Amino acid sequence: MGKIDIIKLAEALNLSKSTVSRAFRDSSDINPQTKERILKMAKELNYQPNHYASNLREQRSKTIAVVVPELANNYFTQIIQGVEKVAKTEGYHILIYVTDDDIEKERDFIRSLSNGRVDGVVMSVTGESTDHSYLQHINFERLPIVFFDRTYDDIDAPKVVTDDYHSSFMATEHLLENGCERIAYLVVNKEQSIGKTRMQGYVDALKKHGMPLLEGLVVDCSNSYTENDEIIGHFLLRHAPDGVLASVERLAFSTYYACKRLEIDIPQDLKLIAFSSLEIASLLDPALSTIRQPAVDIGERSAHILLKQLAGHVLEESERRVVLNSELVVRASSGMK
Known part of the structure; x- marks a missing residue:
């Protein structure tokens, strides 16, 4: 049936508008x-009425929603700072929604926001391996959405991401060049866009250097520190x-904890590098080598793109998918030379 509006809903019910x-x-x-x-039919068809549209069609709420999987990760708080910085210059406020990596929360947030409470959304998604077709019923002209970091590739919306493949390749190569022969890749969800892309960089770096992908060295972890x-x-202990x-x-932190408990020396016994924007990475013992993503810049670029849409401008093709470069910061945890 395509995107549902009140006319199509009325036709489906054989009722008047x-x-x-x-x-x-x-x-x-x-x-x-x-x-x-x-x-009941509206819920089944994922229709949300825009309570503002009938009488306040031209009025803006001057509010942007920022939807993130978590706040414990310093990376997402920096992105929020970037969004807020740009939004404030245009007189916009932001509302923060945390999904806790729960696709049901994500659906509920977007459905509730689509009735006019906010003018637009910037979002890092949750349910890449689950059904997110609900977004196909959202009117992006009425509620523009910009994805950042984690994205849905089958949803036609602007995306701001980082060069995850190249960064992972570069980090794996750094470990190889520092003498590592049994390099593990720790991941929370291999099916997410970032987990999948970063793993491919890891695999290809091993291949380039003639190193096999050894069984058991790709480790599925969780979002729980206790479980990790x-x-x-x-x-x-096993591998x-x-x-x-x-x-x-978070997986770098869990590795520090496990190594300390098992008396495994970093970097003497085990060299470690992580995707992280942690500002105190250099203060850890030993200092953590990181692939530092431009978190604030991601937030700023996402906000600029969204505000351009809200101003009624057509995006350039280059603004539909923005790829920002990360930086490899080598410190003691990976055997800094």
């Missing part, structure tokens, strides 16, 4: 059974890697 409209206004002059049928302590500790590439920051 005014009857459907009264159901959403909670009008008293509508049969309760009819109202229930309308609301057990997963990584068990892995280190004895001499290098670790952590695809996200």
Whole structure:
């Protein structure tokens, strides 16, 4: 049926547009059974009424939603800072929504925001391996969305990402050049865009240097520090890697904890590098080598693109997919020379 509006919803129910409209206004002059049928069909078709559109079509809320998987990661807080910095210059406020990597929360947030509460959304997505077709029913002219970091490739919306493949390749090559022969790749979800792309960089770097991808060296972890302590500790004892590439920051922390508990010396016994924008990485013991993503810049670019859309301008093709470069910062944890 395509994107659902009130006219299509009325046609599907064989009712008049005014009857459907009264159901959403909670009008008293509508049969309760009819109202229930309308609301049920609307939910099934993922239709959300825009309560502002009928009377306030030209009015803006001057608010942008920022949807992130978590706030514990310093990376996302820096991105939020970037969005807010740009939004403020144009008189916009931001609202922050945290999905906790829960696709149901993501769906609920977007559905609730599509009724006019905010003018637009910048979002790092959650459910790449699950059904996210609900977005195909969102009217992006009414609610423009800009993806950053984690994206849905099958959704036609602007995206701001980093050079994950090149960064992972470069980090793996750095470990190889520092003498590592059994390099592990730690990942939370191999099916997510970032996990998949970073893993490919890792695999191709090994291949370039004639190193096999050894069984068991790609480790599936979780978002729980408690679970990761057990997963990584068990892995280190069983497979004895001499290098670790952590695809996200929390997995580097868990590796530090596990190594300390097992009396594995970093970097003497195990060299470690991680994707991280942690500002205190240099203060860890030993200082953590990082692939530092331009988090604030990601937020700024995402906000600029969204505000350009809200101003009614057509995006250039180069603005539909922006790829920013990360920086390899070598410190003691990977055997800084």
